[in-house]
Amino acid sequence: MIRVMIALCLFVITGVNGAVAEDITIAAASDLNFVFRELVTEYEKSTGDRVRLSLGSSGNFYAQIQNGAPFDIYFSADIAYPRKLEEAGLTVPGSLYPYAIGRIVLWAGKDSRLDLSKGLDVLLEPTIKKIAIANPKHAPYGRAAVAAMEHAQVYDRVKDKLVLGENISQAAQFIESGAADVGIIALSLALAPPMQAAGHYWEIPADAYPPIEQGAVILKSAKNQERAKAFLSFVQGAEGQAMMKRYGFTIPGGAKP
Numbered sequence: 350m351i352r353v354m355i356a357l358c359l360f361v362i363t364g365v366n367g368a369v370a371e372d373i374t375i376a377a378a379s380d381l382n383f384v385f386r387e388l389v390t391e392y393e394k395s396t397g398d399r400v401r402l403s404l405g406s407s408g409n410f411y412a413q414i415q416n417g418a419p420f421d422i423y424f425s426a427d428i429a430y431p432r433k434l435e436e437a438g439l440t441v442p443g444s445l446y447p448y449a450i451g452r453i454v455l456w457a458g459k460d461s462r463l464d465l466s467k468g469l470d471v472l473l474e475p476t477i478k479k480i481a482i483a484n485p486k487h488a489p490y491g492r493a494a495v496a497a498m499e500h501a502q503v504y505d506r507v508k509d510k511l512v513l514g515e516n517i518s519q520a521a522q523f524i525e526s527g528a529a530d531v532g533i534i535a536l537s538l539a540l541a542p543p544m545q546a547a548g549h550y551w552e553i554p555a556d557a558y559p560p561i562e563q564g565a566v567i568l569k570s571a572k573n574q575e576r577a578k579a580f581l582s583f584v585q586g587a588e589g590q591a592m593m594k595r596y597g598f599t600i601p602g603g604a605k606p
Contacts (some may be wrong), residue, residue: 373576374401374419376410378426378563379516380451380490383541384596385424391592392583398576406516408487414439414568421571422581426451426517427489428564435566441574444567448584449598451561452536453493454550458524463531465551469501472531477510481523481532484513489561491517494533496558524548536597562601 377385382404389400403410403420411430414423415437425431428447434440455465463471472480483491491513498504512529514520521538523529525547539550565584567577583589590600 372399372401373573373580374403374421375424375580376403376405376414376418376420376422377424378407378410378489379404379518380426380535380537381424382518382538383544384537384592384598388584388589388592391588392580395583396579398579400580404516404518406484406487407489409515412487417570419570419572420568421573421577422565422567424448424563424565425489426561426563427492428562431564431566434568439569441567441569441571441577444578444581446565446581446585447562447601448565449563449593450601451490451493451563452552452555452597452599453490453497453533453558453561454536454539454552455531456521456524456534456539456544456548456550457531458527458548459546461531461548465531465549468551469498469503469553469557472498472503472507472510477507477530479512479523479529480507480510481512481514481520481529481534483517483520483534484515488514488516489563490533490535491520493558493561497533497553500557540595540597563598 385402389402393400407425407427407430410423414420414434423431431445435445457463457465465471482494485491485495495504512523514523517535520532521534524532536552538544565581571577
């Protein structure tokens with residue numbers, strides 16, 4: 350079941366209310382997989398609007414948007430991408446919103462005998478053959494994983510064991526499926542109930558990698574700018590913020606959950 354739920358992040362998730370003309374189309378980083386399922390459901394219930402949610406790599410979405418992909422809102426795991434879109438004149442002025450700071454963890458399946466309390470040094474265990482991370486070329490969580498391993502002075506010794514997921518959810522799928530022995534994934538995924546049932550984690554100290562500053566922006570090409578603004582306001586509101594904190598995100602300017 351968990352494998353199916355993670356794999357779904359690669360596809361479009363469509364709500365059930367409202368007409369097609371009223372859809373809000375959202376491109377969101379895959380670390381938002383579980384929290385945005387809940388958030389979108391609550392938003393649709395409270396407004397009657399329908400949300401079409403695509404989950405994937407922040408870098409890939411950035412490239413798609415530059416090439417005219419028809420999204421209304423872009424939630425990136427790296428605020429640098431929406432800032433670049435803003436600089437290029439592709440966003441609604443003043444809509445850039447730093448919505449969260451992400452965190453990373455070591456994660457292994459429930460049957461793993463690895464002692465994750467050893468921290469990143471556990472990656473040096475000879476029994477480990479494959480280590481899953483998101484592709485650092487276009488996934489912010491992959492870059493954070495590399496930085497953390499370099500900080501722990503283990504990267505050069507384990508880099509040949511790395512298997513790269515297209516995004517952070519695919520990296521988690523590699524571990525859950527047994528294609529990797531252990532990996533570095535988003536805390537927001539590790540805290541999801543199905544992930545907690547499928548494995549265990551150790552949180553990597555925040556000072557071991559640069560802050561994962563995440564940002565959202567409304568695109569100038571949005572067909573539903575008013576509804577896009579309403580959804581962004583929902584994320585910024587008390588209910589949306591509470592959901593984000595429950596999944597381990599730090600809210601900029603706020604306390605760590």
